[in-house]
Amino acid sequence: MGGLRARRSVLAVPGSNPRFVEKARGLDADAFFLDLEDAVAPAEKEAARATVVAALNDGGWGDRVRTVRVNDASTAWAYRDVIEVVEGAGANLDALVLPKVTAARDVQWLDTLLTQIERAVGLPVGRIGIEAQIEDAGGLTRVEEIAASSPRLETLVYGPADFMASLNMKTLVVGEQPPGYDTGDAYHYVLMRILTAARAHGLQAIDGPYLQIRDVDAFRRAAGRTAALGFDGKWVLHPLQVEAANEAFAPSQEDYDHAELILDAYAHATEVERRGAVMLGEEMLDEASRKMALVIAGKGRAAGL
Numbered sequence: 001m002g003g004l005r006a007r008r009s010v011l012a013v014p015g016s017n018p019r020f021v022e023k024a025r026g027l028d029a030d031a032f033f034l035d036l037e038d039a040v041a042p043a044e045k046e047a048a049r050a051t052v053v054a055a056l057n058d059g060g061w062g063d064r065v066r067t068v069r070v071n072d073a074s075t076a077w078a079y080r081d082v083i084e085v086v087e088g089a090g091a092n093l094d095a096l097v098l099p100k101v102t103a104a105r106d107v108q109w110l111d112t113l114l115t116q117i118e119r120a121v122g123l124p125v126g127r128i129g130i131e132a133q134i135e136d137a138g139g140l141t142r143v144e145e146i147a148a149s150s151p152r153l154e155t156l157v158y159g160p161a162d163f164m165a166s167l168n169m170k171t172l173v174v175g176e177q178p179p180g181y182d183t184g185d186a187y188h189y190v191l192m193r194i195l196t197a198a199r200a201h202g203l204q205a206i207d208g209p210y211l212q213i214r215d216v217d218a219f220r221r222a223a224g225r226t227a228a229l230g231f232d233g234k235w236v237l238h239p240l241q242v243e244a245a246n247e248a249f250a251p252s253q254e255d256y257d258h259a260e261l262i263l264d265a266y267a268h269a270t271e272v273e274r275r276g277a278v279m280l281g282e283e284m285l286d287e288a289s290r291k292m293a294l295v296i297a298g299k300g301r302a303a304g305l
């Protein structure tokens with residue numbers, strides 16, 4: 001996972017709308033996906049492929065992670081989405097987002113198709129990654145096999161809207177607790193299953209969208225919760241959410257500085273003093289402290305702190 005790039009904020013951009021695509025170039029998101037799935041009306045889906053290919057080839061994306069969300073493997077659109085986008089712009093594409101993944105076979109289908117296209121058009125085989133959205137009961141039930149399904153997999157992405165619908169949750173507000181459930185966090189189980197499956201296979205875990213786009217404080221609270229659990233980033237739908245996500249998924253400067261201090265102190269203790277445990281101020285450090293500090297330092301370095 002250390003080799004994977006920062007995805008604190010992952011900007012959703014409707015692939016059928018060149019105006020939104022243009023706007024997205026100016027936003028400070030770590031990653032973006034040009035959507036061919038749920039933000040594109042069925043009548044626009046085929047034409048949107050050409051818009052997406054042009055947007056990737058026109059460039060101007062800096063070092064952002066460039067991805068496209070194709071339609072899910074059960075649809076009539078999926079195979080042509082992949083073929084047109086990868087044949088047309090594969091060299092300017094970092095990963096495909098596959099929605100509604102319900103089993104390992106969905107990811108393996110995409111992996112095989114990608115390999116065929118890469119061979120056919122002379123792209124390096126295996127460079128284009130896959131991001132799997134876990135967003136229904138079937139996907140969550142098989143999340144471990146999905147996480148292990150392909151070396152192309154880079155992230156597991158929680159899709160709260162489809163997931164809430166899939167469970168028949170009695171609510172209309174995506175990302176908030178369902179009214180009437182006041183005994184804890186209704187999403188803790190799903191988030192922890194996705195996170196542990198991702199970590200067990202060296203993948204990033206990304207939280208999905210928060211749809212009340214004008215309520216930035218509520219977005220900050222939602223992002224803060226999944227960041228605290230260990231998620232790497234969150235989808236953003238609006239310029240106001242970008243900075244909030246970049247902040248929420250990076251450590252504070254104070255924590256980052258402290259983590260670097262722990263790493264230095266522990267390296268000195270083990271390498272110079274040959275001791276496995278050492279005091280730093282009032283705090284006792286051992287090998288597990290080093291690992292925790294490495295996580296925070298890694299997030300801070302990726303965020304440029």
Ligand code: GLV
Binds near residue numbers: 133159161208209
């Ligand atoms: C995202 O795709 C979601 O369903 O929340």
Ligand code: MG
Binds near residue numbers: 038135159161162
């Ligand atoms: Mg969805």
